[in-house]
Each structure stands twice: as structure tokens, then as C-alpha cells.
Amino acid sequence: MDNISEISTFEIIKKSSNKYNLKYKIILIGDPSVGKSCICLKQVKNLFVNDYISTNNYMDYDTEVKYKDLTIKLQLFDTSGNENFNSILEILYKYASLALIVYSIDK
Numbered sequence: 001m002d003n004i005s006e007i008s009t010f011e012i013i014k015k016s017s018n019k020y021n022l023k024y025k026i027i028l029i030g031d032p033s034v035g036k037s038c039i040c041l042k043q044v045k046n047l048f049v050n051d052y053i054s055t056n057n058y059m060d061y062d063t064e065v066k067y068k069d070l071t072i073k074l075q076l077f078d079t080s081g082n083e084n085f086n087s088i089l090e091i092l093y094k095y096a097s098l099a100l101i102v103y104s105i106d107k
Contacts, residue, residue, distance in 0.1 A: 030102035
């Protein structure tokens with residue numbers, strides 16, 4: 001890349017088309033109440049919720065982004081952070097393309 005600004009040149013596609021070039025499954029993991037759901041909602045709906053109810057089990061969100069001439073589908077899996085759901089999370093880990101570890105620095 002010649003220009004560092006090329007890295008951030010992408011746009012969120014508002015309407016899903018089911019036609020994409022690449023697909024990534026991204027799992028967000030971390031302790032409860034560290035902001036995993038906020039990250040997902042900000043990416044998918046450009047929404048920030050100040051008072052969010054804790055996630056039970058996991059939630060999945062789909063979004064598409066356009067980068068240059070590629071359409072990239074992102075499947076975001078927001079995990080609960082609760083140890084009771086570890087068996088289900090193992091399945092999500094197995095098929096994830098990327099894992100984001102989310103943590104709080106104020107605790």
C-alpha cells in the first residue's frame with residue numbers, strides 16, 4: 001500500500017444483498033459487561049446503547065462492508081462472557097475466522 005489512508009477506506013452497506021466476495025466469522029470474547037454488544041451494535045446499526053441488558057448465550061449480527069471493489073460479509077458473534085455457555089462457545093471458536101478479545105481497563 002502506498003498510502004496509509006487506504007486502510008480505512010471502506011463503507012458499511014445498509015442493505016444486505018447476499019452477494020459478497022469474502023465472508024468472515026468474527027467472535028467477540030471477554031468478561032461480562034465489557035462492551036462486546038456495544039461494538040456489534042455500533043458496527044451493524046451505527047447505534048450506541050448506554051444501558052444494555054447482558055447477553056444470554058450469544059447473539060449473532062450480520063453486516064456487509066465495501067472495500068475497493070470487494071463486498072465483505074461480516075458475521076459477528078457476541079458471546080455472553082458467562083462460563084455456563086462454554087460448550088456452545090467451543091463450536092463458535094472452531095469456525096471463527098477472527099477472535100476479538102474485549103476487556104475493560106477500568107475494573
